[in-house]
Amino acid sequence: MSNRPAILIIDDEPQMRKLLDITLQSHDYQVLQAATGKQGITMAALHPPEAILLDLGLPDINGHQVLKELREWYSNPILILSVQNSEDDIIHALDNGANDYLTKPFRTGELLARLRSALRSRLLDQQTPLVQMGQLKIDLESRTVSNELGLIKFTATEFNLLALLARNRGKVLTHQYLLREIWGPGYIHQSQYLRVFIAQIRKKTEKDPNRPTYIITESGIGYRLTDPD
Amino acid sequence: MDSQTVYRRNSRWQYLIAISLVLLVSGISYPFAQWMGYKVVALLLLATVSVTAVLFDIIPVIIAALLSALIWDYFFIPPYFTFQIGSVDDMILLVMYFLIALINAILSHRIRKMERIALEKEEKAHTVALYNTLLNSLSHELRTPIATIIAATDNLQSNQIHLSPEQTNQLVGEIGIAALRLNHQVDNLLNMSRLEAGYIQPRKDWCDLAEIIHGLVGHMEAEGIEQHIHIHINPDTPLFKTDRGLLEQVLHNLLSNAVSYTPPGTRIDILGTCIADIITITVSDEGPGFPDTEKEAVFNKFYRLSNSKPGGTGLGLSIARGLTQSLGGSIELSNNHPQGAVFTIRIPAEISYLQNVKHE
Structure with missing residues (x-):
């Protein structure tokens, strides 16, 4: 074969x-x-x-x-x-x-x-604690994020959201899935939380938050974390 | 249809005016009746009824005819102030009077009915003409890329020895462009039929204006455009609730219009603001703009500017307006200075007051 x-x-x-x-x-x-x-x-x-x-x-x-x-x-x-x-x-x-x-x-x-x-x-899938996408390094164990400029300060929710995307890197995660996993089943219709947090993460990680290269919007469906290279 | 409802709405006025006219003419004639004779009064009244017959519906006219006959009989035919009639001549006159008034009413009613039928026929002819325009522009817009694909593949299959690698690449590129064009037209047609069928039901969710516009422009720039697009969005613009896909389609149509009809190297400006709970987006260009006389018509289905270059089905702006309306919004066209077009979209939307969440 x-x-x-x-x-x-x-x-x-x-x-x-x-x-x-x-x-x-x-x-x-x-x-x-x-x-x-x-x-x-x-x-x-x-x-x-x-x-x-x-x-x-x-x-x-x-x-x-x-x-x-x-x-x-x-x-x-x-x-x-x-x-x-x-x-x-x-x-x-x-x-x-x-x-x-x-x-x-x-x-x-x-x-x-x-x-x-x-x-x-x-x-x-075998839980690698360190995820690297382009210049962005996400350490799932020590819960830290850094890029070429050094360590980036993340709040707990911001980190949880980025870590969830990182564990599923390359895969589209639907709005409902992300809301349920991060905020809980009562929040699956509160997509504005998701948008605000994604915008904040982009501000911290992207060179131009208006042209994101890491977290990609899948219009009407969800988000995915990609390698910009 | 429309003229019918107008009739119905005005019918109360028709009764009032018809009756008043008869009363007025009778009143004015009364002092002069002795002098001109009651038979002349009958002619005056008949003229009045004829005027109402030209203007009004059949029932108010018949009532005017009946009323005038009674008034003539009561006030003008001797013996006065009774409905009794002295001579056989007068009796015949009265009957003739009423008959002529009635025929008047019926005839003008018939004429109006025929007019309406003629108008409907004309409208139908107009629809057929519109349909033909659609078929012409559509078959052109669909056939051209199909012809390109067939010709290019034929060439690639049967003429391989004579083609340089460069030419081969060019042919393949043409097939790609033709396919994209077909895809775009099919999207347009599907959207149009969804609009026509009233099938579009917006699915509203929270949207970020900057993300939508930057995403769209990034996409268009990646496809290769020759104009410079500048984006100005107030950074304080809140999240708002609308159907993102539909809004993107509207903006895409406006932008691709600007890109296809303005010269290379000119600028296209996109401005986004939110005032109260209205999202306003303007797309302005430096192209030739639109003549004032055609500003409203450009949004009509299949409408193309008289001096428009070939290509396009005249569906883009019509779809943009239809989709904007399905979002509860409006779209309008004005002039840019010193030249060019400005499209302004206004969409009322629920606004989020969630701006920056500090911690959880």
């Missing part, structure tokens, strides 16, 4: 599968294809892939249902492919265990970056 990572594509559009197939093969991935949700679930069970690209609009079973069934036993990354203007669908999928999403039409570069990031995050 080759050691190229296997990616399973579940999408009913032959053209989309073909395109993804060529793109992924040429970047040293092994590609498996399924045209329906049922077929996808069976193939994932027979040859568990390193990651799955799952289209939400499948002809036989709802993509959310496929995601739910896969997540009962499958723990590798699942990336959702969806159409534009479907924030609700995306949030629902992310809250149900999807690792990331891409809206069609997407750029190949974007797809490959997300896939790499998702595959990498799986390896990072």
Whole structure:
């Protein structure tokens, strides 16, 4: 068997599968294809892939249902492919265990970056106490943050928020998830807290807080911590 | 439809005016009745009823006709001050009088009805013309990128030996541009049909004006534009509640309009403020601007300036206005000095007083 990572594509559009197939093969991935949700679930069970690209609009079973069934036993990354203007669908999928999403039409570069990031995050899961993103160093153990200018003062909540994003670096965390984890279940509709705190963290960490490079806004969905390089 | 409601709203006035006119003419004629004879009075009254028939609905006219017939009979036909009629001639005259007044009323009612039908037909023709404009601009806007893609791929597939690597790159680049253009038009069409169907339901959440505008401009700059965009946002602008996606779409349409219709090297200014609970955003450019006569019309669907360059479906500004209205806001166009256009969006919104949270 080759050691190229296997990616399973579940999408009913032959053209989309073909395109993804060529793109992924040429970047040293092994590609498996399924045209329906049922077929996808069976193939994932027979040859568990390193990651799955799952289209939400499948002809036989709802993509959310496929995601739910896969997540009962499958723990590798699942990336959702969806159409534009479907924030609700995306949030629902992310809250149900999807690792990331891409809206069609997407750029190949974007797809490959997300896939790499998702595959990498799986390896990072063994709690490394030090997270480095570009110049930003986050020490989860000593609860300190520093950049090229030295130590940055953080309040407890600011740090908790940044640490949560750091532990899930590369992954989109939904507004509701962040609010529940940091402030508690009673606060899931208080998204203004989240925005104020994100703005404060950006003021402390970004060169130009108006053009953030670390904490990226996913409009209508949530935030993700990325490496600016 | 509209003329119908106007009729109904005015109908009480119609009764009042019709009756008053009849009373007025009868009153004025009364002192002169002896001198000019009661048959002339009948003609005067008939003229009055005819005037009401031209102006008013059928029922007020019939009432005017009836009232004038009774008045004529009571006050003018001898014997006076009774409804009795002395001679057969007068009896025939009265019946004829009433008949002519009635025919008058019915005829003018019919004419008006035909006018209305003609107007409806004209409106329908206008809609068809609009639809044709849509088909023309759409088929142009969709076919051009499709033609580009087909031609470029044909060339790449069958002409590979003669193409230099540079030319190959150019062709691939053209396919990319065509695809983006198609995507943009499909977005426009989807938005338009969502607006038309009344399907847009804003999902309001807390928004940061600076983040929205800087994000949008950063995106446009990454795509490559030849103008300089300057952003001025009051740093004290609070968070406000609106549908971020819709607001972004509005601003994107205004900005891409400014980018496509102003010369390279000029500046585009975006100003954002919040006064009371109204978020105001202006987008001003240094382009040719809009003639005063076309300022309102540019927001109409499929409207294109008479001297507009090719490309564009005339949907962008119309969508911008529709979406702004769906957010409860307004959009207007004015002049920049010394030249250019200024689009001003005003959106009333719930404002957050949570500014800086010191500690938890």
